[in-house]
Amino acid sequence: MNKDVKKAAFTMAETLLTLAIIGVVMALMLRAINRVNPDKNKVLFLKSYHAIETVIADIINDSTKYDQYTDENADFSAKPLSTAKASYINKGSELTVCEDGCDKKFTQPKAVCYFLADQINTIGEVNCDNDTTMNFKTSIGACFWGWQNVDSNGTLEAIVDPTCSDDKKNGYVVKLFKDGKMTVPETSTKVNDQATAYEWMQDQTQVK
Numbered sequence: 001m002n003k004d005v006k007k008a009a010f011t012m013a014e015t016l017l018t019l020a021i022i023g024v025v026m027a028l029m030l031r032a033i034n035r036v037n038p039d040k041n042k043v044l045f046l047k048s049y050h051a052i053e054t055v056i057a058d059i060i061n062d063s064t065k066y067d068q069y070t071d072e073n074a075d076f077s078a079k080p081l082s083t084a085k086a087s088y089i090n091k092g093s094e095l096t097v098c099e100d101g102c103d104k105k106f107t108q109p110k111a112v113c114y115f116l117a118d119q120i121n122t123i124g125e126v127n128c129d130n131d132t133t134m135n136f137k138t139s140i141g142a143c144f145w146g147w148q149n150v151d152s153n154g155t156l157e158a159i160v161d162p163t164c165s166d167d168k169k170n171g172y173v174v175k176l177f178k179d180g181k182m183t184v185p186e187t188s189t190k191v192n193d194q195a196t197a198y199e200w201m202q203d204q205t206q207v208k
Helices: 012-036 040-060 111-119 194-202
Strands: 086-090 093-098 136-138 143-145 156-161 172-176
Touching (some): 040 111, 040 156, 040 172, 040 194, 086 111, 172 194
Antiparallel strands (some): 086 093, 136 143, 143 156, 156 172
């Protein structure tokens, strides 16, 4: 037997190179996994936000709901016009909201809540009367809280909870301005982790 034959072994450089390649492959695999399994809460929140955005734009510019012909711009500090009407499904029954002859009457603070329930598919009970329970759960699984509290200036800070937990502080605040503009504030004392929703809004194309 030839005792002079040397056994082959990895050098330190080869070992480090191999580990680096493995690290790159693992990073690529994790990114692929995140694409297949996106952050469900982020997806639900963003879908809800853009659904609200669409409804708000529709109603603030609807001449049957808010006066478009006065010197002042139409805004949510005013009560809806007498021609305004909304309908929503409450526990399987259709209810209507209008000035006269409907199940409920519009008021300035609660109007936005009813208009959202009118145009967004909901599940179960719709409550636009008080803060004792959520306003409603949407068909995609998010829960809305506090949308019946538009103040006299036409502004509102309400909550969308993509987890639909029993505690609204697990949701995220959306701020509505009187002219229909919307934003997600960076901080809020109304919820536990507002910064997360703010970050989601900064990079909406990244779902991980």
